[in-house]
Amino acid sequence: MSEVRWLSDEEQAVWRSYLAATTMLREHIERRLQRDAQMPQTYYEVLVALSEAPDMKLRMSELADASRSSRSKLSHAVNRMERSGWISRDDCDVDRRGSWARLTEKGFAVIHAAAPDHVTTVREALFDVLTPEQVRQLGEISAAIAGNLAGECAKVRAEEGTL
Amino acid sequence: MSEVRWLSDEEQAVWRSYLAATTMLREHIERRLQRDAQMPQTYYEVLVALSEAPDMKLRMSELADASRSSRSKLSHAVNRMERSGWISRDDCDVDRRGSWARLTEKGFAVIHAAAPDHVTTVREALFDVLTPEQVRQLGEISAAIAGNLAGECAKVRAEEGTL
DNA sequence: TCTTACTAGTTGAACGTTCAATTTGTCTTG
DNA sequence: CAAGACAAATTGAACGTTCAACTAGTAAGA
Known part of the structure; x- marks a missing residue:
């Protein structure tokens, strides 16, 4: 049981500033993406991961790792996007427990329509400042x-x- | 309608790194706080804001600003913490629409018990690296x-x- | 004073996430 | 080739957040 190393005044200030900046940036991007493309940032990242994969498909576990999702979260997210027609699930021959998530043509179109606005938001809110x-x-x-x-x-x- | 300014390779790399770092850090802190103090980070910030306020109380709108919450989100959060006995709502004499959120003794004890672990988590995951x-x-x-x-x-x- | 506009705060429904099972299939070892 | 251990993925309930009303009180202008 060692003593707690509290934050110095400078560390305290940096921490609060960091918290404010990252929170505001995340929420700002989320709002824009929701407004422009009707999806949360998480879904955007899932679609990007798929669009960069060979044949635009990945096993659920691979997709979970690529998008930093838990398996459960990804399962729910893919359910949702399957209903939207952006992703389809294909059976896996190699392992019959597994399944492939594949980006559909509609999903491909959606991510390509969303990208320019999203990149602009990121550039303006981060790199330009x-x-x-x-x-x-x-x-x-x-x-x-x-x-x-x-x-x-x-x-x-x-x-x-x-x- | 001007051309989109896409990200350079370096910007792309920094953006992905930033996203990974901030997401992991937020989730890490969230997990620890949930494990050690049974509350989400948002609630922690609300309690901190109250504990630093004069008489440990703030009007709902002030508290919303101080904790970067929407009014709605704060309302729900205070409902929850009121049920836990950490916060109480007092009527406002000056403006009968308004109400004060006040940190109870129990809430004060809870935040003081949670602080050491939380600060340690922040120090180890951020300042120490x-x-x-x-x-x-x-x-x-x-x-x-x-x-x-x-x-x-x-x-x-x-x-x-x-x- | 009455009316209109505005502000403080709350509420319920819809959504996304977490958590703890659960299902189904594979691997391992006796 | 059984039997248990393990892995892939899904599910439903509980939770926190957002969104769009909505309630109730204040302020301002005629």
């Missing part, structure tokens, strides 16, 4: 944070099916 | 992003009651 130097810095900072948490997240992912 | 220089950089980057979005968010906030 930072200097090139800051962009580089943000890249390194993000890599450090993500690198440290990757293990933890993998562990959580692994415990999913187990307990 | 960055150099002092990077912490400073992150502060400036966050300020730039938040500063730019503040107007937009205020506008959304204002439209809430109107439409």
Whole structure:
């Protein structure tokens, strides 16, 4: 039981600023995407992952990893997008428990229609307000944070099916 | 109708890294808070805002601003925390439409019990993986992003009651 | 004063996410 | 080739959030 290392005044200020910035940015993008393309950011990421995959299809687990979704969340999301006609589910011959999620032509059209607005939002809200130097810095900072948490997240992912 | 300014390879990489880092960090903190204190991060922020207010009470609208909640979201959240006995609602004499949200003794105890674990989580996942220089950089980057979005968010906030 | 416009806050329904099963199929080892 | 362990994916309930009304009180102008 060691003593808690509280935050210094500067750390406190940075943390609050970080929280404000990331929250506002996320909500801003979410609102725009909802307004322009009638989908949450999560669905956008799922569609992007599929559109970049060979034959525009992935096993559910692969898609879950690619889009940082839990299996359950992805299952619900794919249900929803299947009803919208953006994704279809195909049986997997190799493993009959598994199934493929495939981007339909309609889904392909939807993601391509959504992309320009989305990219513009990201550019205007993020890259346009930072200097090139800051962009580089943000890249390194993000890599450090993500690198440290990757293990933890993998562990959580692994415990999913187990307990 | 001008041409879309797509992201360069470097911007693309930074954006994906940023998305991975912020998503993982948020979910990590959320999981810990849920595990250690049985509350989502949003509720934690509401309790902190109240604990820092004079007499540990704020009008609902002030609390909404302080915790970056929509009025609706806050209303639901306070309902929940009132049932838990962490917050109580007091009538407002000055404006009979309004009401005060006040932190109860139990709520005060809850937030003080939750703080050490939470701060430790934040320190380990954020400050411990960055150099002092990077912490400073992150502060400036966050300020730039938040500063730019503040107007937009205020506008959304204002439209809430109107439409 | 009456009327209209506005503001504070709440509510219920719809949505997306989490959590804890559950189903179905594969792998392993005796 | 059984038997149990494990893996892929889905499901329903509970939760928190959003959205669009809605209630009730205040402010302003005629």
